[in-house]
Amino acid sequence: MPADSRHGEVSDLPHYGEHFPFLPWSTTTKLRVAWVFTRRLRAELGWGRFIGFWLRLPVAAIPAVRSYRAGFSLMGRNFGVLAEMEWILLVIIYHDLAARSGKDRAYRFAKEAIQDGSRFMMNEFYQADELARFDDPFEAFWSYHKAMFADDPNYPNELIDEGDLKTMIVHQCRNCQVAALTVPELAALGCDHDITGYRAIQDKVGMEFRRPVTLAKDGQPCRFMFYRQGTVPDDIAIH
Secondary structure: OOOOOOOOOHHHOOOOOOOOOOOOOOHHHHHHHHHHHHHHHHHHHHHHHHHHHHHHHHHHHHHHHHHOHHHHHHHHHHHOHHHHHHHHHHHHHHHHHHHHHOHHHHHHHHHHHHHHHHHHHHHHHHOHHHHOOOOOHHHHHHHHHHHHHOOOOOOOEEEEEOOOEEEEEEOOOHHHHHHHHOOHHHHHHHHHHHHHHHHHHHHHHOEEEEEOOOHHHHOOOEEEEEEEOOOOOOOOOEO
16 A cells, blocks of 8 residues: 555545545535535525525425435435435425426536535545645555445445556446435436546546446446546546
8 A cells, every 4th residue: 555654554544444425524614515505505596585495494394305205214324314414405405496497407506516515525535635645645545445435335336456547337326326216317416526526636646537427327337437647548538
């Protein structure tokens, strides 16, 4: 494993080997995530409708929970109560915006909010500031990634190391299963999160991310491809 005089082994880092999303977030990061969604929702609705939305929320939550109980429960069992509550809120926001402005605009809101948050959330997931201190941050990143996703029941996968190209092929996605039981259109939000999230940490860990296909967008196993910076071909897309 990559090492340096400060850290020793990647496995010495806190949360090493815990499955995604273990969320080792500071209070500041949690508040930033909440602020991203709040700020965007206020901009989308305007102050009057924004205040009205929060006043109506307790009433709106009752039919949502009844209609999508199975999907919300699946989210809670696999990712925890906090993730379940966040998904309930996102579904309610999506339906509210879709009724007002159409599904395309509702999805765009969710996508842009998720991607805003991903730019700092991914740094927390991977402890990228710490990985950047290793002699070979790219190998350190891959070691941390492998430990995070190895034998993960939410994302059954295979991990392939080809030197300057590291690949994770995900054969099933719990996000897609939750979305199928709630709002299928939201299945691709995780894909959109990854696009901006991995880009945000790539310079710190010496990595470039590509993913030509995903389960949510293409119906094919997700192919996460992590290249050492400077080695990625020009013709590999990011979905």
